[in-house]
Amino acid sequence: MVAFVKGILEYNDGENIIVDTGNVGYNIMISSSVSDRLGHIGSEVKVYTYMSVREDAIKLYGFNDRDEYDIFRKMITVSGIGPKGAMGILSIMTPDDIRFAVLSSDSAAIAKAPGVGKKTAEKLI
Structure with missing residues (x-):
């Protein structure tokens, strides 16, 4: 690795x-x-x-840093989110933005990422 x-x-x-x-x-x-x-x-x-x-x-x-890497690793464990989808999310959101969206159940913010639909975003929540 x-x-x-x-x-x-x-x-x-x-x-x-x-x-x-x-x-x-x-x-x-x-x-x-x-x-x-x-x-x-x-x-x-x-x-x-x-x-x-x-x-x-x-x-x-x-x-850029271990924080981005760590959240990427967590996202790809979710069914339906592969490396490409996780990179799409990281293209529009910081790791803190992702954590906030998950904690506040804001799947709409995550679904704005390229290659990530509403159902996939809801799985991340």
């Missing part, structure tokens, strides 16, 4: 980044909130990662 990647930011399209760690470039899927807080191309970055291993693909998902 890859806990984090630290290196030079080589590419950022808002959904994916490539981090050069020496002689290896890691392609990492990110939310728009991660993209907004990364430095510019050529700067050193540290991205916490979750490695998704499936039969047809191995993907890295990246986060």
